[in-house]
Amino acid sequence: MKRAAVRMADVAALAGVSAGTASKALNNTGQLSQETRDRVRRAAAQLGFTPDARGRALSSGRTFTVALLTTDSSGRFSIPIMRGVEDVLSAGELATVLCDTRDDPLREQTYLRSLVARGVDGIVVTGRRTEPRRPINVSLPVVYALAPSTDPEDASVVVDDTAGAASTVTHLLSLGRTRIAHITGPSHHRSAVQRAEAVVASAGDALCGEPVYGEWSEQWGRQATDLVLRQRPDAISCGSDQIARGVCERLRELGHSVPGDIAVTGYDNWPVMALASRPPLTTVDLRLEELGRRAATLLLEAIDGRAHHGVLELPAQLITRESTLGT
Incomplete structure (x- = not known):
């Protein structure tokens, strides 16, 4: 016999709150106490509740999707950065879409038109070089990772x-x-x-x-x-x-x-x-994964209306091994 789908009302009943409050807690909206949010999330986990992504998008005006736009076809730099980005975004149940421009300006513009049309919530721009790059022209929150934007007003995260x-x-x-x-x-x-x-x-x-x-x-x-x-x-x-x-x-x-x-x-x-x-x-x-995490955090803040401006420089880390220390 097929098990009935768990509804928002079921989560609300178990948590002892209204359906509206349960929805706000799971969508991370509204003015709720952390204790209430945690109680609702525990109830959702206990019942195995899976939110309706389409309903969530319609109610919030967001798609809960973020794009990672890169010129790094080999993935040497963009894959670790993406892992860091996903560490942060997955906690809020956001999906990450990887777009490889292959260093082609026309391909980049095609991707950007598509991403804007799809209504992504924001974009992280990265690549395989550290040279400052021209900013992308979109009306969305954007954070640049590894290679900073030439516009000092943009949010950029780089390595020292x-x-x-x-x-x-x-x-x-x-x-x-x-x-x-x-x-x-x-x-x-x-x-x-x-x-x-x-x-x-x-x-x-x-x-x-x-x-x-x-x-x-x-x-x-x-x-x-x-x-x-x-x-x-x-x-x-x-x-x-x-x-x-x-x-x-x-x-x-x-x-x-x-x-x-x-x-x-x-x-x-x-x-x-x-x-x-x-x-x-x-x-x-x-520390590319950390760079990705910081870029994603700045992007989420920008999506929430708290945009960062300027360059954030992160420290690198010396790893010592046998080529200097011997065995």
């Missing part, structure tokens, strides 16, 4: 790359390293330049030659190792984990011990690279 890179140098200096070289990515990438400038400023007299710019690849790490070894470094700071893994491989081929002869640091804490490296890399974690 300067402090992150400086922390690797502080770590190396604390281990007694006195000749630190730096290998990084393209000189036209903001993240590469910021990290290199932070290494130069933090290393001072311990800097071994000028930063070497190239590519975000293991191959470049291997090639650049031959260049910086002419300066006889006892530590190599790298602008990414991919570069650092290539550096470690090349040093091992040349008979150098890591970290015995030369300590190596990476950047990003990308498990595919950092943990697969031999030895595992000391690196900087961008």
Whole structure:
């Protein structure tokens, strides 16, 4: 025999409130005490009540859907950010829609027209680069994550790359390293330049030659190792984990011990690279999931009429492993 669907009235009766109050508690609206909201939610959970999403949308004027608009086709940055966004939104029973623009302005505009037409409650904009980007032109709450908006009035959440890179140098200096070289990515990438400038400023007299710019690849790490070894470094700071893994491989081929002869640091804490490296890399974690959580929190506040303006900078975290500490 098919079990009858649990109604809002059933939840209200068990919680000892009116149906209207039960609806407000479950939809997180109205001026209710936290005790009342909790009591209604416990009753709903006990009965196995599932809200009618269509009715919820009609009564609130919202779709309870948020879009994550990204240029990061590989998902290297957008997937961790989305996990953080969903951590926050799922608590309010909001759905997240991922839209990959593939760095195509026309595709982005098509997505935006579709998202506005569907009535999404807000948009988180992210990508694979940290360069400030032009704002999107929509009449919806928007928060930018990883790459800030060029409009200072927009809400943006970014990572403090300067402090992150400086922390690797502080770590190396604390281990007694006195000749630190730096290998990084393209000189036209903001993240590469910021990290290199932070290494130069933090290393001072311990800097071994000028930063070497190239590519975000293991191959470049291997090639650049031959260049910086002419300066006889006892530590190599790298602008990414991919570069650092290539550096470690090349040093091992040349008979150098890591970290015995030369300590190596990476950047990003990308498990595919950092943990697969031999030895595992000391690196900087961008804390992308936390960045996603903060962006989602700001978006919910904006949807609620409490918009944030300006850039919120989150700290990165140094993760120490065998490439500097040994075994």
